Amino acid sequence: MPDTVIKITDLRKSYGKFEAVKGISFEIYRGEIFSILGHNGAGKTTTLEIIEGQRNRSSGQVEVLGMDPETRRTEIFRHVGILPQDFNFLELINCGEAIDFYIKSLDARDTVDGILERVDLLDKKDSLIKNLSGGEKHKLGLGLALVNDPEILFLDEPTTGLDPVARRSVWKIIEKLKGSGKSIVLTTHYLEEAQKLADRVCIMDRGIITITATPDEIIHKYGKGSVLRLSFDEDDMNGFLRLGLLHRRSGDFIEMDISSMDEFFSIIERFKEARISPQNLTLTRDTLEDIFIGLMGGDTNEA
Amino acid sequence: MKLRRILLYLKLDAKSFMRGKTGPFFLIVFPIILILLFGSIFGTSGVASKTTLVVQNLDPGNDTWAIVEGLNQTGLFSVVVIAPNVNISTYIAQNSIDSALQIPENFSANFANGVISLTYYSNPSNPIASALGQTLANDIAQSYNSNLAGGKSVSLVNRPVLAKFTKTIDYYIPGFIGFTILSGVFALIYQVPNYREKKIFRQLSFVGLTKSEWLAASVIFFTLSTFLSDLILVGIGYAVFGANLSLTIRSILLSALVIFLGMISFLSIGLLAGLLTKEENSASLIGNVIFYPMLFLSGVFFPISDMPAFLQVVSEFLPLTYFIKALDNLILFNDIQVVILPIIIMAVIAVLLFFSASYIATKKERL
Numbered sequence: 001m002p003d004t005v006i007k008i009t010d011l012r013k014s015y016g017k018f019e020a021v022k023g024i025s026f027e028i029y030r031g032e033i034f035s036i037l038g039h040n041g042a043g044k045t046t047t048l049e050i051i052e053g054q055r056n057r058s059s060g061q062v063e064v065l066g067m068d069p070e071t072r073r074t075e076i077f078r079h080v081g082i083l084p085q086d087f088n089f090l091e092l093i094n095c096g097e098a099i100d101f102y103i104k105s106l107d108a109r110d111t112v113d114g115i116l117e118r119v120d121l122l123d124k125k126d127s128l129i130k131n132l133s134g135g136e137k138h139k140l141g142l143g144l145a146l147v148n149d150p151e152i153l154f155l156d157e158p159t160t161g162l163d164p165v166a167r168r169s170v171w172k173i174i175e176k177l178k179g180s181g182k183s184i185v186l187t188t189h190y191l192e193e194a195q196k197l198a199d200r201v202c203i204m205d206r207g208i209i210t211i212t213a214t215p216d217e218i219i220h221k222y223g224k225g226s227v228l229r230l231s232f233d234e235d236d237m238n239g240f241l242r243l244g245l246l247h248r249r250s251g252d253f254i255e256m257d258i259s260s261m262d263e264f265f266s267i268i269e270r271f272k273e274a275r276i277s278p279q280n281l282t283l284t285r286d287t288l289e290d291i292f293i294g295l296m297g298g299d300t301n302e303a
Numbered sequence: 304m305k306l307r308r309i310l311l312y313l314k315l316d317a318k319s320f321m322r323g324k325t326g327p328f329f330l331i332v333f334p335i336i337l338i339l340l341f342g343s344i345f346g347t348s349g350v351a352s353k354t355t356l357v358v359q360n361l362d363p364g365n366d367t368w369a370i371v372e373g374l375n376q377t378g379l380f381s382v383v384v385i386a387p388n389v390n391i392s393t394y395i396a397q398n399s400i401d402s403a404l405q406i407p408e409n410f411s412a413n414f415a416n417g418v419i420s421l422t423y424y425s426n427p428s429n430p431i432a433s434a435l436g437q438t439l440a441n442d443i444a445q446s447y448n449s450n451l452a453g454g455k456s457v458s459l460v461n462r463p464v465l466a467k468f469t470k471t472i473d474y475y476i477p478g479f480i481g482f483t484i485l486s487g488v489f490a491l492i493y494q495v496p497n498y499r500e501k502k503i504f505r506q507l508s509f510v511g512l513t514k515s516e517w518l519a520a521s522v523i524f525f526t527l528s529t530f531l532s533d534l535i536l537v538g539i540g541y542a543v544f545g546a547n548l549s550l551t552i553r554s555i556l557l558s559a560l561v562i563f564l565g566m567i568s569f570l571s572i573g574l575l576a577g578l579l580t581k582e583e584n585s586a587s588l589i590g591n592v593i594f595y596p597m598l599f600l601s602g603v604f605f606p607i608s609d610m611p612a613f614l615q616v617v618s619e620f621l622p623l624t625y626f627i628k629a630l631d632n633l634i635l636f637n638d639i640q641v642v643i644l645p646i647i648i649m650a651v652i653a654v655l656l657f658f659s660a661s662y663i664a665t666k667k668e669r670l
């Protein structure tokens with residue numbers, strides 16, 4: 001039985017007449033990275049803020065480390081780290097001072113340099129926050145969230161708005177945190193991010209969670225699998241046809257459905273034995289993106 | 304409230320304030336500009352000179368000389384007594400005197416019949432002098448009435464209102480101090496919407512910093528920085544304009560208490576005002592709407608007694624009124640007795656405002 005750190009049951013939240021979260025349930029286990037994947041307006045931030053104790057819920061049960069965040073907010077703050085969407089801090093304070101303030105206020109054991117190193121920001125120690133780039137700011141926010149050595153880390157869209165290089169560098173930091181025993185709840189609307197970082201993903205759409213599973217499970221269950229695409233010159237084509245493998249034609253190309261990497265390698269092996277050499281070989285794998293778009297009916301409302 | 308957290312945030316806030324462009328300006332440059340400007344307009348450059356009041360007593364007697372002595376004792380005027388045979392109008396014209404008081408021959412006789420008659424000469428082109436006459440006459444009549452009846456000597460009451468009409472820089476200093484306090488409040492009115500919009504309050508709450516701790520840190524910071532401003536202000540008042548305040552250890556300590564209490568009230572109001580909007584632009588509007596009327600209705604630059612009755616009532620409800628009253632009495636007249644009540648009232652207002660502002664701010668931030 002995995003150790004459950006967060007348990008949500010039939011959570012609902014309405015803003016006036018508008019129901020932003022429409023009865024969702026999930027559990028998050030100790031040490032895993034759990035990603036809530038969804039478009040803007042799906043209800044990710046609302047859900048996160050309710051779990052963190054920042055926002056009151058309309059109905060349903062929420063348990064964080066065995067506590068109800070609505071009544072034991074201060075205590076929960078001591079055990080969790082929060083990187084909010086649109087992180088900001090006093091603009092005219094430098095990174096070192098901000099972290100120092102956190103460490104002293106929280107009576108934490110970490111050192112300023114220790115934290116800066118973990119978020120790859122040592123060279124920005126003396127830079128004022130207003131002079132930081134978007135990526136550096138996110139890293140600082142992440143650093144502050146790490147100061148109290150939290151059991152659970154909430155990262156609300158930690159890479160939104162960052163350029164690809166900055167995004168990768170934030171990913172690297174999160175990957176390093178993997179296996180540290182911390183549970184990480186990560187919201188994102190980048191499928192690549194969820195696929196790369198998360199142990200389990202839930203897909204959230206307009207206040208509803210449609211699927212919760214590992215990225216692989218989702219791809220396996222909802223994806224079409226992988227497609228091997230290649231072509232042969234005339235001689236080799238005859239040799240290929242003699243092998244009697246299941247395939248379809250697509251113009252000048254041959255396409256084969258592949259269900260596993262083993263299958264892929266055994267096909268390549270048989271080509272070798274038959275002394276035929278495929279040309280223009282590509283192996284395309286369904287990504288979460290394909291599934292996501294499929295599930296959302298191609299809806300890409302980027303509000 | 305946790306003192307350690309307050310002090311930690313105080314350090315952060317002070318750094319951030321001093322690194323800003325407007326912070327140091329309001330803290331140091333602004334008070335200097337203020338006193339130099341007002342000093343040169345209202346103060347006499349170089350040497351402080353009290354308003355010269357020419358007095359001619361045409362009804363010499365114990366009681367009437369007591370009036371003259373009383374005027375002298377206020378320390379507000381340089382009383383120049385001229386002989387009864389001098390033509391007062393000519394004297395005024397020849398010596399460019401703006402204000403003169405004549406005690407007429409039949410003053411005592413009239414008084415016995417319940418009539419007080421005094422003649423006050425003023426230069427009509429000098430509104431200060433004419434207003435002074437009005438107040439002066441009222442004061443004399445009042446004190447004469449109450450004191451003579453008891454068989455005591457005549458004395459004038461020290462009235463700050465009266466003091467406003469003398470021309471020395473001293474009498475503007477309590478108002479300037481009020482001004483320096485308000486500049487701290489303006490800083491807060493900008494800061495609060497900014498912190499709310501950027502969700503910095505929320506970020507601070509992650510380390511457990513509460514609204515009351517945040518407000519307490521702001522109070523400490525602005526109290527200290529206002530002391531600094533006011534030191535500069537009083538220093539320039541002395542050095543450049545020859546101000547002559549009645550500063551003692553006791554009046555300085557009590558003034559510090561008054562500034563501290565005032566700071567609590569005004570910053571609480573600043574926090575509440577800042578909560579009205581999330582945009583910095585509307586913040587300045589709100590600041591102006593709240594603070595300029597307060598400034599003018601609190602007797603900083605115009606005497607309350609000259610205002611229409613309903614405005615006088617309004618001014619009774621403004622914390623700045625008590626603040627200025629208390630400072631007037633402390634640093635102009637070293638009158639400790641009179642300030643006890645305003646200080647108690649201010650302390651009560653301060654405590655009420657502090658906790659209600661923190662409470663409302665906490666409520667408002669809760670999502």
Ligand SMILES: Nc1ncnc2c1ncn2[C@@H]1O[C@H](COP(=O)(O)OP(=O)(O)O)[C@@H](O)[C@H]1O
Nearest residue numbers: 015018020038039040041042043044045046047
């Ligand atoms: N404070 C609020 N008041 C009213 N509606 C809100 C509020 N916050 C969010 N919403 C609405 O709730 C929905 C979900 O928002 P949010 O949780 O921020 O989504 P996400 O983080 O997935 O982008 C959106 O339609 C948004 O407009």
Ligand SMILES: [Mg+2]
Nearest residue numbers: 044045046085
């Ligand atoms: Mg969001």
